[in-house]
Structure formats: structure tokens, C-alpha cells
Amino acid sequence: MIEIKNVNKWFGEFQVLTDINETIERGQTVVICGPSGSGKSTLLRCINGLEPYQKGQILVDGVSLSDPKTNLYKLRENIGMVFQRFELYPHMTALQNITLAPMKVRKLSKDKARKKAMELLQRVGIPDKADSYPANLSGGQQQRVAIARSLAMEPKYMMFDEPTSALDPEMIKEVLDVMIDLAKEGMTMLCVTHEMGFAREVADEIIFMDFGKIVERGTYEGFFKNPKSERAKEFLKQIL
Amino acid sequence: MGFAYDFDWGVLWRQPYGIWLLQGLWLTIKIGFVAWIVAFFLGVLVGTLRVTPWRWLRFISTAYTEIFRNIPFLVQLFFWYYAGPMIFGESLGRQINQIVGLNFYVAILALGLYTASRVAEHMRAGFASISRDQYQAVLSTGMTQYQMYRYVIIPYALRIIIPPLTTEFLTIFKNSSVAMTIGVAELTFMSYRIDAETFHGLEATTGAMVIYLILGLTVVRAMGIIEARFKIPGMIGRE
Numbered sequence A: 001m002i003e004i005k006n007v008n009k010w011f012g013e014f015q016v017l018t019d020i021n022e023t024i025e026r027g028q029t030v031v032i033c034g035p036s037g038s039g040k041s042t043l044l045r046c047i048n049g050l051e052p053y054q055k056g057q058i059l060v061d062g063v064s065l066s067d068p069k070t071n072l073y074k075l076r077e078n079i080g081m082v083f084q085r086f087e088l089y090p091h092m093t094a095l096q097n098i099t100l101a102p103m104k105v106r107k108l109s110k111d112k113a114r115k116k117a118m119e120l121l122q123r124v125g126i127p128d129k130a131d132s133y134p135a136n137l138s139g140g141q142q143q144r145v146a147i148a149r150s151l152a153m154e155p156k157y158m159m160f161d162e163p164t165s166a167l168d169p170e171m172i173k174e175v176l177d178v179m180i181d182l183a184k185e186g187m188t189m190l191c192v193t194h195e196m197g198f199a200r201e202v203a204d205e206i207i208f209m210d211f212g213k214i215v216e217r218g219t220y221e222g223f224f225k226n227p228k229s230e231r232a233k234e235f236l237k238q239i240l
Numbered sequence B: 001m002g003f004a005y006d007f008d009w010g011v012l013w014r015q016p017y018g019i020w021l022l023q024g025l026w027l028t029i030k031i032g033f034v035a036w037i038v039a040f041f042l043g044v045l046v047g048t049l050r051v052t053p054w055r056w057l058r059f060i061s062t063a064y065t066e067i068f069r070n071i072p073f074l075v076q077l078f079f080w081y082y083a084g085p086m087i088f089g090e091s092l093g094r095q096i097n098q099i100v101g102l103n104f105y106v107a108i109l110a111l112g113l114y115t116a117s118r119v120a121e122h123m124r125a126g127f128a129s130i131s132r133d134q135y136q137a138v139l140s141t142g143m144t145q146y147q148m149y150r151y152v153i154i155p156y157a158l159r160i161i162i163p164p165l166t167t168e169f170l171t172i173f174k175n176s177s178v179a180m181t182i183g184v185a186e187l188t189f190m191s192y193r194i195d196a197e198t199f200h201g202l203e204a205t206t207g208a209m210v211i212y213l214i215l216g217l218t219v220v221r222a223m224g225i226i227e228a229r230f231k232i233p234g235m236i237g238r239e
Ligand SMILES: Nc1ncnc2c1ncn2[C@@H]1O[C@H](COP(=O)(O)OP(=O)(O)OP(=O)(O)O)[C@@H](O)[C@H]1O
Pocket: A011, A016, A034, A035, A036, A037, A038, A039, A040, A041, A042, A043
């Protein structure tokens, strides 16, 4: 369970996050949407300790991130993260990208790590691309390798930061399908995305952020069909 | 049109002069290679320490880089040769001064330390060209700062900076000629020596120039092979 309690964060004078409250239960899929600059990426980065916050509390399975005794590296092993621009290691093959962390962090043998990586590539539908370098993969394929790289650490949670917004339309589906499968298998997910189809299929809750605040929350029907706030209505008009 | 000067290209292969040039070349190669090994590893280390989270290490490595790259190499060479042994105190300093071939070792050390500061700067540029999200992607898999640099960021940055490193490697051979000022009998020194003995400095210097050129082109070729071997697919060295 991830508990976010009254979190506030500043970049210097600028307040990026204001009084964020949210609880994500195991097995849930939460979708975050909102205009550019509203603090969505920053919120995700606070949850796995890549960015510090100044006020409030974030607890992952009861462990506080702001507690100086918390080992953030250990904690991140449990939280996978997928980025908008994939961020694969360009000098390594798809397989090497996936096996690196299990080998170095989990100390898995090379054979075991490879076996698992191949299973994951199978699962995301590109077992034939194991030895390809990122530059020789399409955007959709790269993103699927990136998802496999995160899954290789067997995380309890997965966070996605606009995983399809750098992709051509025909590739969006192949990535979303992988994400939908994951959600249906019971993965706990936190996704920044504006893909309504994805939200309709798997989201348990949708959070709408604006200027660092959670302005509205609801289910798919509640939020996308009947938004309450003016800001959300305006925003939905733009993305539809 | 005639020259008053009496050309004698024979000095380039007449003995002992031809051998002198080859001996000089051999010393130039040795200085350049060993100094490069020092410069490369020290430079990667210093360049990496400049971006670590620990303030003290950052301060020391930044100070190192700025001191060594802002003082002319010749001055550094003189400093290490004349003042260097005294750092170790009077009696030890005197012993160091008696080491046979001290100037050769000093040349390697000075050139290595100086070039390391330049390699460190290139490293920093390499790190800076890697996006913040790329670093965060590595950390998000649970890797520590050390593992992140060791397994992803340093290998990645090194591949990015192969072209400027090639230039540094070339420059180290050229800078090694400065070692003649402390009496190291490398290639430039030998061409002067031939001039002193035969008054055919023009031929000797031309010979040295050609040898430097061939050496440089060989290095460029070798680095080209390394670059092709390690290039990041889709980034540098496109066919
Ligand atoms: N490292 C930083 N230093 C200072 N300001 C930052 C930093 N990172 C983000 N910001 C600012 O914080 C605000 C929120 O940024 P964030 O990236 O979280 O927004 P976002 O909702 O993810 O937007 P987008 O949809 O464009 O990705 C923006 O105004 C941004 O300029």
C-alpha cells in the first residue's frame, strides 16, 4: 500500500505539490491526468524517492520515505518506473538492459537473469528482439523493453510516466495492451496518462491534478463522463 | 633557383643518426602510452568524483581539474622536475634526485597528471549530455549511485566522448616533445642532437616531423577501430 499524506513540495520558491493526499491499495490501478506542468511527474518521483518532499509523509508498505533511516535504494527495488522517453541504455542490447539490475542488485546468475529476461520479452511480445540495440527498435518496442526491464526486478508497484505520449498512434496500442494485461494480473499501478481507453479498461480511480493540487478524483464514468470542476471540463475538452 | 644550403638527407639513415631517431621515437611512444594510461584512469576517476553527491570529493576533484588544466604544461614539467623531489623532504628528495632516468619518469608523471585534468573535463561533458531521466531510470531499478556510474553511466559517457579522447591521446604524443627541456632523449631531442652534430637540422627536423605524422595517423587509425567497436548503435560513427 502506498499512502501519501498531505505532501507538499517546493522547487526553491515555487510550490509544485500542495497538500497531496492519496492511498493506493495493493492491486489497484490509479490514473493521474492533468495539464502540462501540474506536477504529475514530480509526484511519481517523490513516491520512489527520486525527489525529496518538504512537508507531509509518503509511506510505502508502512515505510516512510522521509525517514533518514530508510534505504531508498532497497525501496526502489519494489517500485518499477517507466518513462516517457523509454530511457533504455543505448549501448546495451535489449537483453542486457533487462538483465543488468537483477544481476547487480539481486545478484542473480547470468543464466538465471537471461532466462527470466527471455520470459519477460516473451510476455511483452518481442522475444526476437533480445539482441537488438535500442536504436534498432521502434518506439513501441523500446517501451516494451523498458517495461520488461522494470518487471525484471519483480516490483510490487509499477509507475508509468506518460508511457505512450512519445509514440506514434499505431504503437500506442501495443504498449497499452501490455499495461492492461499487467493491471489485470493484479499489479499495483500508478499511471500518468491521458489514454481514456486504458482508464476505462483498468482504472480503479482517476486523479485530476492542476497547479500541484488534486482538483478532482473519481471513477472512469465519474471523471471522464461527468467532470465536476470547471478546470477538468476545460481540460477534457482539449484532450478529446 | 638554387639553395646555398647543402642538403644531405642521408643523415636520416646514416648511423648513428638514423638509430638516434628510432631510439627517440621509442621513448616518445613509451612516454605517450604510459602517460595516457595514467591520464585515462585518473581522468575518469577525477571526472566522476566531480559529480558525486559527496561535497568534499567534489571540491578536491574540481580543484585538481582547475589547477592542472590552467597552468602551462611546460611550467608543470619544470615544477615536478626541479621542485617535485623536495616535496618529500630533504633527504628523501636527494635520493629521488639520484634515480637513474628520473627525467623520463617525471615526464610521464607530469604529462599523465596534466592530461588527466583534460580527460576529467571531457568526462564531465559526457555526463552532462546524458539526460536526467536516464540517471533516474537506472536508480529506479534499485541500483546504487556506485552501481549506476560503474555499470551504466561511465560506459555510456566514455562512448560519447571517444572523439575528444582521440584528440587527447594524439596530443599526449605531441606534448611529450616538451620533455626534451628536462633532457629526455625523445624524438624531438634526438633531431636537435643530430643538428648539433651534423648541422643538418633541417633534414633531421623534417625526419622527426614525418615520424610524428605517421605516429599520429596510426593513433587515429587505432582509435577509429576502437570507436567502431564501441560506438553506440544509432549515435556516433554512422556509416
Ligand atoms: N528539477 C526542477 N527544478 C525546478 N522546477 C522543476 C523541476 N522539475 C519540474 N519543475 C517544475 O515543476 C512543475 C511540475 O513539473 P512536472 O514535470 O512534475 O509536471 P508534469 O505534470 O509532469 O508536466 P508534463 O505533463 O509536461 O510532463 C513544472 O512547472 C516544472 O517546470
